[in-house]
Amino acid sequence: MIGYLIRxxxxxxxxxxxxxxxxxxxxxxxxTPDDMARxxxxxKQTTPAMIQAWKHEHGYDKPLFYNSSAKGIEQVxxxxxxxxxxxxxxxxxxxxxxxxxxxxxxxxxxGPSLSIAxxxxxxxxxxxxxxxLLLVLFxxxxxxxxxxxxxxxxxxxxxxxxxxAGQVLFSKIWHWVPISGYAEGWESIKFVLLPIAIGVxxxxxxxxxxxxxxxxxxxxxxxxxxxRAKGLSEIAVLFRHILPNxxxxxxxxxxxxxxxxxxxxxxxxxxxxxxxxxxxxxxAINAQDFAIVKAMVFLGSVLYILGLILTDISYALFDPRxxx
Amino acid sequence: MSxxxxxxxxxxxxxxxxxxxxxxxxxRSPLARERWYRIFHAKVAVASAIVLGFYVVIALxxxxxFKSTDSGYGxxxxxxxxxxxxxxxxxxxxxxxxxxADHEYTRSIVTDEAQKKxxxxxxxxxxxxxGHFLRDTIEGLGTGILFAALLIGLxxxxxxxxxxxxxxxxxxxxxxxxxxxxxxxxxxxxxxAWLYIxxxxxxxLGTDKVGGDLFYASLKSIRTGVLIxxxxxxxxxxxxxxxGVSAGYFRGxxxxxxxxxxxxxxxxxxxLLIAAGVLMMQVMMESHPEWFxxxxxxxxxxxxxxxxxxGVTSWTSLCRMLRAETLRIAxxxxxxxxxxxxxxxxxxxxxxxxPNLMHIILISVVLDFSGLVLAEAVLSYVGVGVxxxxxxxxNMINQARLEMAREPxxxxxxxxxFSFMFVLVLAANLFSDRVQQVLDPRSDA
Numbered sequence: 001m002i003g004y005l006i007r008x009x010x011x012x013x014x015x016x017x018x019x020x021x022x023x024x025x026x027x028x029x030x031x032t033p034d035d036m037a038r039x040x041x042x043x044k045q046t047t048p049a050m051i052q053a054w055k056h057e058h059g060y061d062k063p064l065f066y067n068s069s070a071k072g073i074e075q076v077x078x079x080x081x082x083x084x085x086x087x088x089x090x091x092x093x094x095x096x097x098x099x100x101x102x103x104x105x106x107x108x109x110x111g112p113s114l115s116i117a118x119x120x121x122x123x124x125x126x127x128x129x130x131x132x133l134l135l136v137l138f139x140x141x142x143x144x145x146x147x148x149x150x151x152x153x154x155x156x157x158x159x160x161x162x163x164x165a166g167q168v169l170f171s172k173i174w175h176w177v178p179i180s181g182y183a184e185g186w187e188s189i190k191f192v193l194l195p196i197a198i199g200v201x202x203x204x205x206x207x208x209x210x211x212x213x214x215x216x217x218x219x220x221x222x223x224x225x226x227x228r229a230k231g232l233s234e235i236a237v238l239f240r241h242i243l244p245n246x247x248x249x250x251x252x253x254x255x256x257x258x259x260x261x262x263x264x265x266x267x268x269x270x271x272x273x274x275x276x277x278x279x280x281x282x283x284a285i286n287a288q289d290f291a292i293v294k295a296m297v298f299l300g301s302v303l304y305i306l307g308l309i310l311t312d313i314s315y316a317l318f319d320p321r322x323x324x
Numbered sequence: 325m326s327x328x329x330x331x332x333x334x335x336x337x338x339x340x341x342x343x344x345x346x347x348x349x350x351x352r353s354p355l356a357r358e359r360w361y362r363i364f365h366a367k368v369a370v371a372s373a374i375v376l377g378f379y380v381v382i383a384l385x386x387x388x389x390f391k392s393t394d395s396g397y398g399x400x401x402x403x404x405x406x407x408x409x410x411x412x413x414x415x416x417x418x419x420x421x422x423x424x425a426d427h428e429y430t431r432s433i434v435t436d437e438a439q440k441k442x443x444x445x446x447x448x449x450x451x452x453x454x455g456h457f458l459r460d461t462i463e464g465l466g467t468g469i470l471f472a473a474l475l476i477g478l479x480x481x482x483x484x485x486x487x488x489x490x491x492x493x494x495x496x497x498x499x500x501x502x503x504x505x506x507x508x509x510x511x512x513x514x515x516x517a518w519l520y521i522x523x524x525x526x527x528x529l530g531t532d533k534v535g536g537d538l539f540y541a542s543l544k545s546i547r548t549g550v551l552i553x554x555x556x557x558x559x560x561x562x563x564x565x566x567x568g569v570s571a572g573y574f575r576g577x578x579x580x581x582x583x584x585x586x587x588x589x590x591x592x593x594x595x596l597l598i599a600a601g602v603l604m605m606q607v608m609m610e611s612h613p614e615w616f617x618x619x620x621x622x623x624x625x626x627x628x629x630x631x632x633x634x635g636v637t638s639w640t641s642l643c644r645m646l647r648a649e650t651l652r653i654a655x656x657x658x659x660x661x662x663x664x665x666x667x668x669x670x671x672x673x674x675x676x677x678x679p680n681l682m683h684i685i686l687i688s689v690v691l692d693f694s695g696l697v698l699a700e701a702v703l704s705y706v707g708v709g710v711x712x713x714x715x716x717x718x719n720m721i722n723q724a725r726l727e728m729a730r731e732p733x734x735x736x737x738x739x740x741x742f743s744f745m746f747v748l749v750l751a752a753n754l755f756s757d758r759v760q761q762v763l764d765p766r767s768d769a
Contacts, residue, residue, distance in 0.1 A: 015584070015587055015588050015591060018585075019588055019591060019592055022588070022589075022592065022597075023600060026600045029604060152753050152754060153750065155694075155749075155753055156694070157746055158717075158721075158745055158746070158749075159698070159702065160701055160702065160742075161746075164721075164728055164738060167728070168728045172728070179729075263593060266595055267706075270706075281599075282706055282707075286706075286707050288606075290603065293599065293600055293603070297597070297600065300592060300596060301591040301593075304591045304593070305591055
């Protein structure tokens with residue numbers, strides 16, 4: 001197990017180097033350090049000396065991939081790419097183009113992001129599984145059929161519609177919750193209630209359909225027939241046999257997203273004015289602040305790989321057939 | 325007036341040709357033909373296919389562009405759809421107006437000639453002719469009914485003629501629920517004809533903030549949505565199929581390399597990767613103004629780049645599936661037999677493996693379509709979607725975002741965009757469900 005984990009973590013290193021390479025190439029292919037310096041210093045009256053000074057100050061005065069002036073191994077290591085990647089690996093995100101400390105920003109914005117993403121995730125998981133089990137119990141009935149039609153319809157509506165309609169209905173017309181904003185501590189509940197509800201509802205269609213298909217696959221297995229033949233009631237079969245066996249494929253889809261919950265939801269947060277990582281990313285995209293985008297890409301990849309490792313561990317824990 | 329094809333036009337017609345030939349080839353095999361007909365045995369599938377057909381026809385009619393050199397104001401590139409809707413393309417009101425309204429939605433200050441003072445008043449709309457509502461309605465409905473009756477009649481006649489030939493194909497043919505097909509077709513034609521005829525006298529879906537007709541905007545957005553949904557697969561498929569099959573068939577270092585490639589790509593959060601790509605593209609296009617001659621061509625080029633970025637970022641999951649399936653198929657007896665006969669590697673991949681992956685590819689293509697149409701709206705909202713000057717549902721929603729907060733509400737822009745999108749995505753979802761049900765060997769249909 002420990003050996004497996006170490007191997008997985010070592011395997012993550014080349015992947016993260018690849019991720020850095022992609023962002024690095026995307027970034028510098030069109031935007032050279034000279035361009036960045038000019039943009040930061042303002043277009044007017046920039047002398048080559050000033051650009052050189054700015055580049056030196058921000059560490060952009062190294063060559064991109066290959067330093068011909070250095071010797072030996074330093075030809076590769078004393079370059080912009082290796083230095084920048086190395087800094088990211090130490091989670092040193094540096095400063096944004098607008099000169100804010102990115103690590104500090106990320107730390108303070110994680111809380112609000114989680115306060116929406118985590119409840120949405122948990123409530124959605126429970127509701128989806130409950131509804132799916134209910135549909136499996138009444139499979140083939142009119143109830144099942146009509147709910148499946150409703151599920152396709154829920155899936156087919158753009159997520160933006162739910163947000164806009166929810167804000168109009170619950171905030172503007174009924175005045176139940178504020179339209180947008182955020183507060184610290186328990187005050188935040190009234191702000192996060194609507195985003196959570198909308199998040200759960202928007203995912204209901206796809207979620208219920210997915211869980212239902214997983215449970216239906218189990219229904220036709222031999223062990224279910226055996227359980228029925230023993231005289232177990234349909235409900236006992238459902239909860240004691242189908243649910244635990246269905247949980248295994250569900251683990252693959254669910255565990256992998258848990259770490260990524262930290263990243264928050266882009267759309268939700270920007271619509272509801274939640275100062276989380278999602279809206280942080282959107283603001284960075286709109287301001288074309290590549291330093292933040294780069295940091296978020298790296299963070300997202302780390303969390304995704306963490307999710308993959310967690311998935312494997314959870315398999316080893318819950319599926320006796322799997323050993324790591 | 326001369327034909328002028330934009331980049332995306334060329335690609336979309338290329339896709340039509342590719343799809344038509346592969347469809348024709350597939351139809352030659354009786355097994356595949358039987359499968360395809362089975363998809364259409366369900367009423368839902370027939371109905372949604374017809375809805376999709378309407379969208380595709382509108383999108384294609386918007387993909388034939390002409391350059392008019394004779395008009396006074398410079399070179400203008402217009403599509404067939406623009407020509408049909410020219411009465412709403414060039415006429416713009418001053419501000420918001422509700423669907424079928426004859427006055428503007430907000431008061432403006434005007435000088436009253438009789439009383440010699442400034443008053444607030446709802447001004448009448450400039451390009452609306454009221455008073456013919458009933459006559460236009462009858463005309464619209466009549467046109468729709470005539471059109472539908474003509475085409476359905478033609479088809480009935482063709483069916484009656486080919487019914488004499490008792491071939492297995494005609495039996496498959498007759499088990500399609502034609503009545504559903506005719507009903508949906510007739511209803512849609514009548515609705516569309518009515519809206520079209522009415523659009524000459526009214527703004528049938530109202531106007532937006534700057535007075536643009538929303539019916540025209542919604543129709544123009546169809547092309548953007550359909551193109552993003554379909555052309556992206558043109559980029560995705562070669563990447564996913566070539567890489568996935570090679571990884572599964574060659575194994576060894578090829579497999580390692582391809583696995584590394586798609587793990588890396590898929591570990592980057594999708595929206596961020598797209599955003600980074602689009603940011604790069606924007607800078608690149610700003611520094612190369614010689615690539616496009618007009619606003620239309622710029623937005624078209626941007627759409628093309630967006631499609632490429634979407635394609636490059638979304639092939640990984642299909643590739644993973646194809647690799648796993650190839651690993652399985654490569655162990656099958658018929659592949660081993662082919663190897664024993666000395667059939668070359670490429671030939672085995674092409675003739676023995678890829679045809680057995682077709683169902684996975686097809687299912688993923690139809691499944692991805694609706695997701696891509698919805699993604700366009702979100703991306704445009706985030707600011708990394710299509711060009712802001714381009715007609716798209718995402719842009720319509722983005723521009724109308726604050727209208728619900730107005731007092732009184734302006735609901736029709738959002739309504740038009742969301743309902744056009746909903747119908748397309750719903751039809752695509754229902755159709756893909758059916759395709760999956762028939763083609764997926766695991767489903768117990």
